[in-house]
Amino acid sequence: MISWKIGGEQGEGIDSTGDMLAGALNAIGYYVYGYKTFASRIKGGHTTYKIRFSGQPVESAAIRTDLLVALDQNTIMLNIGEVPAGGCVLADTSFKPALPVGSEGISLVPVPLTEIAKRFGRPVMRNMAAVGASAAIFRLPLEPFMNEVKRRFARKGTEIVEANWNTVQEGYRYVQEHIADVPVLNLPNASPADRMVITGNTALALGALAGGCRIFCGYPITPATDIMETLIEWFPRVGGAVVQFEDELSSIMAAIGAGFAGVRAMTATSGPGLSLMQEAIGLASMAEIPVVVVDAQRAGPSTGMATKDEQSDLMALIYGGHGEGPRVVLAPSSVHEAFADGFEAFNLADSLQTPVLIASDLSLGLNTQGIDRASLQWRGLAVDASRRMSVDELGGLGQPGFERYRITHTGISPRSVPGQKFGQYLATGSEHNTFGKVTENPTNRQAMMDKRWRKLNDVHHMRPGLQVQGPMRAEIALVAIGATAGVVRDVQRQLAEEGRAVSAIWVRTLAPFPVELAQRAMAEADRVIVVEQNATGQLMTLLRQHGVADARFSSLLKYDGIPFTTEDVFVYLKTLRAPTGVTG
Amino acid sequence: MISWKIGGEQGEGIDSTGDMLAGALNAIGYYVYGYKTFASRIKGGHTTYKIRFSGQPVESAAIRTDLLVALDQNTIMLNIGEVPAGGCVLADTSFKPALPVGSEGISLVPVPLTEIAKRFGRPVMRNMAAVGASAAIFRLPLEPFMNEVKRRFARKGTEIVEANWNTVQEGYRYVQEHIADVPVLNLPNASPADRMVITGNTALALGALAGGCRIFCGYPITPATDIMETLIEWFPRVGGAVVQFEDELSSIMAAIGAGFAGVRAMTATSGPGLSLMQEAIGLASMAEIPVVVVDAQRAGPSTGMATKDEQSDLMALIYGGHGEGPRVVLAPSSVHEAFADGFEAFNLADSLQTPVLIASDLSLGLNTQGIDRASLQWRGLAVDASRRMSVDELGGLGQPGFERYRITHTGISPRSVPGQKFGQYLATGSEHNTFGKVTENPTNRQAMMDKRWRKLNDVHHMRPGLQVQGPMRAEIALVAIGATAGVVRDVQRQLAEEGRAVSAIWVRTLAPFPVELAQRAMAEADRVIVVEQNATGQLMTLLRQHGVADARFSSLLKYDGIPFTTEDVFVYLKTLRAPTGVTG
Amino acid sequence: MATPADFKTGEKSWWCPGCGDFGVLAAMQKALVAVGAQPETTVIVAGIGCSGKIGNYVNSYNLHVTHGRTLPAAMGVKLANPKLTVLVAGGDGDAYAIGMGHFLHTIRRNPDVTYIVMDNHIYGLTKGQTSPTSARGFRTHTSPSGNIEQPVRPLMLALSAGATYIAQGFSSWQGQLAHLIEDAIRHPGFSLVNVLSPCVTYNKEDTYDLYKSSLFNLDEDATYQPGDRAAAFSRLVELDEMVTGVIFRGDSEPYHTKIPGFGGVPLAEQPLGLDDGIWREIVANL
Amino acid sequence: MATPADFKTGEKSWWCPGCGDFGVLAAMQKALVAVGAQPETTVIVAGIGCSGKIGNYVNSYNLHVTHGRTLPAAMGVKLANPKLTVLVAGGDGDAYAIGMGHFLHTIRRNPDVTYIVMDNHIYGLTKGQTSPTSARGFRTHTSPSGNIEQPVRPLMLALSAGATYIAQGFSSWQGQLAHLIEDAIRHPGFSLVNVLSPCVTYNKEDTYDLYKSSLFNLDEDATYQPGDRAAAFSRLVELDEMVTGVIFRGDSEPYHTKIPGFGGVPLAEQPLGLDDGIWREIVANL
Numbered sequence A, B: 001m002i003s004w005k006i007g008g009e010q011g012e013g014i015d016s017t018g019d020m021l022a023g024a025l026n027a028i029g030y031y032v033y034g035y036k037t038f039a040s041r042i043k044g045g046h047t048t049y050k051i052r053f054s055g056q057p058v059e060s061a062a063i064r065t066d067l068l069v070a071l072d073q074n075t076i077m078l079n080i081g082e083v084p085a086g087g088c089v090l091a092d093t094s095f096k097p098a099l100p101v102g103s104e105g106i107s108l109v110p111v112p113l114t115e116i117a118k119r120f121g122r123p124v125m126r127n128m129a130a131v132g133a134s135a136a137i138f139r140l141p142l143e144p145f146m147n148e149v150k151r152r153f154a155r156k157g158t159e160i161v162e163a164n165w166n167t168v169q170e171g172y173r174y175v176q177e178h179i180a181d182v183p184v185l186n187l188p189n190a191s192p193a194d195r196m197v198i199t200g201n202t203a204l205a206l207g208a209l210a211g212g213c214r215i216f217c218g219y220p221i222t223p224a225t226d227i228m229e230t231l232i233e234w235f236p237r238v239g240g241a242v243v244q245f246e247d248e249l250s251s252i253m254a255a256i257g258a259g260f261a262g263v264r265a266m267t268a269t270s271g272p273g274l275s276l277m278q279e280a281i282g283l284a285s286m287a288e289i290p291v292v293v294v295d296a297q298r299a300g301p302s303t304g305m306a307t308k309d310e311q312s313d314l315m316a317l318i319y320g321g322h323g324e325g326p327r328v329v330l331a332p333s334s335v336h337e338a339f340a341d342g343f344e345a346f347n348l349a350d351s352l353q354t355p356v357l358i359a360s361d362l363s364l365g366l367n368t369q370g371i372d373r374a375s376l377q378w379r380g381l382a383v384d385a386s387r388r389m390s391v392d393e394l395g396g397l398g399q400p401g402f403e404r405y406r407i408t409h410t411g412i413s414p415r416s417v418p419g420q421k422f423g424q425y426l427a428t429g430s431e432h433n434t435f436g437k438v439t440e441n442p443t444n445r446q447a448m449m450d451k452r453w454r455k456l457n458d459v460h461h462m463r464p465g466l467q468v469q470g471p472m473r474a475e476i477a478l479v480a481i482g483a484t485a486g487v488v489r490d491v492q493r494q495l496a497e498e499g500r501a502v503s504a505i506w507v508r509t510l511a512p513f514p515v516e517l518a519q520r521a522m523a524e525a526d527r528v529i530v531v532e533q534n535a536t537g538q539l540m541t542l543l544r545q546h547g548v549a550d551a552r553f554s555s556l557l558k559y560d561g562i563p564f565t566t567e568d569v570f571v572y573l574k575t576l577r578a579p580t581g582v583t584g
Numbered sequence C, D: 001m002a003t004p005a006d007f008k009t010g011e012k013s014w015w016c017p018g019c020g021d022f023g024v025l026a027a028m029q030k031a032l033v034a035v036g037a038q039p040e041t042t043v044i045v046a047g048i049g050c051s052g053k054i055g056n057y058v059n060s061y062n063l064h065v066t067h068g069r070t071l072p073a074a075m076g077v078k079l080a081n082p083k084l085t086v087l088v089a090g091g092d093g094d095a096y097a098i099g100m101g102h103f104l105h106t107i108r109r110n111p112d113v114t115y116i117v118m119d120n121h122i123y124g125l126t127k128g129q130t131s132p133t134s135a136r137g138f139r140t141h142t143s144p145s146g147n148i149e150q151p152v153r154p155l156m157l158a159l160s161a162g163a164t165y166i167a168q169g170f171s172s173w174q175g176q177l178a179h180l181i182e183d184a185i186r187h188p189g190f191s192l193v194n195v196l197s198p199c200v201t202y203n204k205e206d207t208y209d210l211y212k213s214s215l216f217n218l219d220e221d222a223t224y225q226p227g228d229r230a231a232a233f234s235r236l237v238e239l240d241e242m243v244t245g246v247i248f249r250g251d252s253e254p255y256h257t258k259i260p261g262f263g264g265v266p267l268a269e270q271p272l273g274l275d276d277g278i279w280r281e282i283v284a285n286l
């Protein structure tokens, strides 16, 4: 496992530098995990992009940085602590870089990035020189970078492509010339495969597209906005519609309107928007209208830290609305799962005729990860489960007509959509009888509540409730959700290599909670550590509430906005191993 | 315990009839509990008003009706099942009343209510005749009714007072003339005291007034609207302001604005409004601004059954917002407690600088109950706990100025309000440092989260977490919240009279949850039955989540919109006593 | 051709006897017949309020949403299937208090839906509070000493927001009202019909008599040309919005015709699935 | 008298170099000095957006609320203490998208607060999406083929909603802008100053140059009298709102003066507690 990090001022093209390196590393055959840190401001402010890569899957952040690319001295000062002895700092000569005292064993490789850039174009292109220089330090082949340059700049014309490519090459050449002074960073073996690098947001959008979503109604908010921005690029090709509404109240209501009228529709937001959508989610639940809502969590409450990580909406996702209506809450934890839950959400919403929420988070949404291209296909993913009546069936019903909310043992009733003759009915957020007529009859009320909740009984047969990596009889079971699950899986893999019986368990369906699966998966572990990124231990609360947690359980919490690293978990595990009862 | 019920079409003045009887019974010295059923429509639709009264406290609904006053045949048909043998139906002769078969032992007392009313005024006054006739059947003195007539009609002039009073008297006289045909309903002994009859909403509004609330910002919604409508009658006298806003989003935000500027402010709503307020509650929590929010719960989700009972917002009150910010949630269960929590909410909000929510419900809000006049006084109730800095103190601070969010061991920081020199600061929903400056520093973030949550540590020392009526070592402990607590207290009283060791336990503070108090109160009971009006057992979920519930616990749920009656609980208790393990 | 009976559910009405909303319902049903609508391709999106119950009485597809959110829901319905006739109905509180933002944004998007606001200048369902259209000085439970707020002027607002069809009707003037709604439905784009619909229970000021004696019928004014936004504004200022008839009508390009790549078979009628070539192209470009 | 320096926090600005918001901030500080405001009696309520950070730089009491909800918060502040100078600031998305309903309702209540909208026709903070004031055809991340929605016209809307002070400024025209804000603060009631404030990072269309060459300065037009609502409307239609200056100014009775029983010592300065007689009377009447 090797990690590379670039740092500079926001607005300097740090993102595309990282994306290019990630793309090339992926093409060479590495698993990559890329993530950014940025401030909630547009220009200026320190920003970084880090890429960890390996021949094995890698799906989390870590502290260590083997090669730090510094576009300013600030980057060195803020990040040098991550670079171990033997590591390397590649820095633009333009700012006269210097390593602080205490940087013994770290090599500084000064490269005239700005100068090179100026030679082939404008100074902002210095990050291209940095890409080339990084490739040389890693002793990587240069060809894959050519593809990346093309992909990224083709739209802007061949001249721009050339200029950038020349800059990359020159950065590479410059380092090679001075290669004697550069330490060797031993790269892991690549494991070439047909993979591509995408973010969780993109994966989720692809899943939605594959799952038949054709209407997206939303309002911009970090870190969910690019789901909308991605779909608006794609939808014109499939005849769909993306509408940017005036707020989240209207966004979800429009998606519900589309769902009522028979089109798979979604919205995506973050915490503040989720709070605003709670009333409408209740409507969809009550009127039994499919709708999909993505919540890309960030640090709350209120505006909180809009560009920082947190997994603190779990309770709001499950319990946020007034009253009691069934909701399904999915929780993907990797780009693969984001893709899968992206399409499954629509199948579930349609088959259960109820809102399906997806608990994503900032890390999952924005970080890049390799995904097998083969797993990305649309065929068969959108399953028609809408229990749609045919017009013939509807016409044959006779008096008293179509029982839209018929009470069935699964709780799922037959549906009609506008346009279907004889299928007219009232969909309402008020309590109603089986025909959709509003009524406050107590017996009806109870029967309808039971019917609606019954729809959730089968969810765990329809999709994974939780997943386990590692042995059931574990010395330690690490439980997590969302992006944090990637961390515990990485930890598990490392400890397994050391021969330790550790398991990583992640919750895939948050509501209805997979109680039995959780009980079974956690029953045989000596200790269970619930790792989550919030202050109150929401996942632990759920485990307690459902009777899963007992004395073996403890929480590892983090709520400073910075995602968990594998090191965080290792440090915690060390404290556990210390003999208990002995104080010092 | 005797119960009286009147039924007719909505819009016929059923309410004032009931209020009058309740007022008179109270004046005579009875404890009364009055409640209505009504349809979510304006005119037409069957409506009833029931009054239970006794020499002992009475605080819940029950099925039995000793005297049913029917203004139409529909009332007889729908309600006769509640009248036991020995009971009595007083009916207007105008609709030619008849008891259905199977009404053996029930006396029908036909009275020409409409005719009498016409004689003294308009036919709508027939309910006044019904009041008089009811008084006669109960053999009550007539004087207290005179006061009620005056109180109610004085504004409309002496002529109206006279007409109504004559009608009441004539109803009374008519029954007395025919008294031989009327069965004797044995009234309990009265226990005169200086009591008055008010609703929970009124009690809460009074509490708010006493607690220093001077700004109310709200939007109409059943069953919370009359809190606003009550305060708007009172506030002009104390210089306060009630503003009806355009929605709930603005209502709570205006209350927060007022709180920021140093005035005790509140809003009141029901479920749909609560859902809309979740984002702003998070802001108040984050920016540490006091605000009080009343949620008068009704049947949800979405519009649900707007005029029916439910206690299904508990989770939304505690967990409804995105992210994690401290909130206090109070839960009054009687008019006394509604008054107390009304003022305490403001003291708490001010002292903890955080939102305080009050979980009320439709029954508590709208039903009438006797309350000791002595307990209603304002002196000393509004406690200045605002940690306000003086301008001198602020001026003395020097550089770097006022640390509005200073980290303290209680979590509570000193405050300033606009107008105070040297006290300027930024109150924001974004994470900020101790000076209020926005920052995403991870160390700061963690410290501020800890600080804010720490403020809740002391809540249980500041007010009752839960209360117990009956012995600790109980054969059965009945646990409830809100209006349902009245039911279990009534049940407890009845069973205690039978010599059974039963306890009634009600949760007064829902968040932070009084874990230790609950453990202690429920530890010694053989069985614990959690009685709540919702489908998913939210209170039970909380008890489980906090490790209080165990195998002794079971749920008694009701979610048909109709409040629990004591009979419901008795029936359930009977099933418990049946030997277990035997089926068939 | 459907008949008025085809658009009735036969459900017993919930409204108070004499409520203005009966007239709105009747006119709406007449207009639906007049435009040749069919129950199965008609959708009524209704809000919360006395007014919001209107959908219960119309045999059509009905979507009864939360308070104030009708218009976004109608946008969703129309996007899903532009072939549907989409009517939206709700009260003045629903439309102009909690729903105000959606009202103006829907206007500027111009979806092909017809919005019928049943404006009784009061909150009916919650039993008589001041509404945004209540007059200054109006006394209700929430303004016992008289309303101190200036009422909203929905017609002027719609004009300013760029609405392409704006009309006002009176629930008693059935002929004109049915005609206005018919016209509105035919209008290709967003159409507003604000209907003065008296609440006989809680509003004793804005009565049938008042309207009959003080409304000015623009449709009968041959000099009035409803095609000039500024002129319409002046007229509304002058008459304080006490008018009925078509106030403004302009060119209109409905929203769904402007969405890139949108059109052809309605999304609601398309099978699940997509073209393999498009999929491959999208994935290749990631 | 306070000086401009008194109104500065000295916090390093977050904005991109060249952002129009610097001009708004400077003009606001000048206006505060000009009206004789003091930091301790000035409250700035700001929204969420690049614009919403403005409060961070002004030494005053600052309340930074959730997206779109500034005006209700300002109502609350002003009710609590009418002696305060209350300024409200936010972006075009904050004001006219999510905040649209509050905008119009605040206007009709007419509280004595000044609303400065920093209108850059784009969502800045979220990195460049279409805003309600974006022009048709404008390309952003959420309208890559061009905006298909008609922009809102804030000035016309304010006119229709009955605003009593409406102005538009341009962030580069400091003198006029500071003057308009000063005027607005002095106006007894709600005042709107919409400021054209270019976003140099995400909006390459609505530039300083464009504004400089195409804005019409109404203040310099001696024939224009900003007291006639209908005339103002015509002028705005004609010039498509590309104006600066005072657009409308009318008689104004601020909200807090109309509340029954309200007035005298600000609530925020009153002690807790109340008159025993009033209490007894209230309780007796229950």
Ligand SMILES: Cc1ncc(C[n+]2csc(CCOP(=O)(O)OP(=O)(O)O)c2C)c(N)n1
Pocket (backbone or CB within 6 Å): B219, B220, B221, B222, B248, B272, B273, B276, B303, C048, C049, C050, C051, C052, C066, C067, C090, C091, C092, C093, C094, C095, C118, C120, C122, C123, C124, C125, C126, C131
């Ligand atoms: C979010 C929300 N807030 C408040 C209510 C309560 N409520 C129901 S109808 C209504 C307003 C009724 O007035 P209007 O829209 O004019 O309809 P009308 O009854 O007069 O026809 C209100 C406030 C609600 N249902 N939902």
Ligand SMILES: Cc1ncc(C[n+]2csc(CCOP(=O)(O)OP(=O)(O)O)c2C)c(N)n1
Pocket (backbone or CB within 6 Å): A219, A220, A221, A222, A248, A272, A273, A276, A303, D048, D049, D050, D051, D052, D066, D067, D090, D091, D092, D093, D094, D095, D118, D120, D122, D123, D124, D125, D126, D131
């Ligand atoms: C409820 C909610 N939705 C969305 C967001 C995300 N958000 C932050 S600022 C903003 C809009 C920014 O545009 P504008 O108001 O014009 O301000 P500018 O940045 O252009 O000054 C949005 C949508 C949010 N913070 N809260």
Ligand code: SF4
Pocket (backbone or CB within 6 Å): B042, B043, C014, C015, C016, C018, C019, C020, C021, C050, C051, C120, C124, C125, C198, C199, C200, C201, C202
């Ligand atoms: S209360 Fe008013 S609006 Fe509602 S049904 Fe009755 S008359 Fe109509």
Ligand code: SF4
Pocket (backbone or CB within 6 Å): A042, A043, D014, D015, D016, D018, D019, D020, D021, D050, D051, D120, D124, D125, D198, D199, D200, D201, D202
């Ligand atoms: S993004 Fe635009 S609005 Fe935001 S600070 Fe930069 S220039 Fe100003």
Ligand SMILES: [Mg+2]
Pocket (backbone or CB within 6 Å): C049, C091, C092, C093, C118, C119, C120, C121, C122, C123, C124, C131
């Ligand atoms: Mg109304």
Ligand SMILES: [Mg+2]
Pocket (backbone or CB within 6 Å): D049, D091, D092, D093, D118, D119, D120, D121, D122, D123, D124, D131
């Ligand atoms: Mg903007």
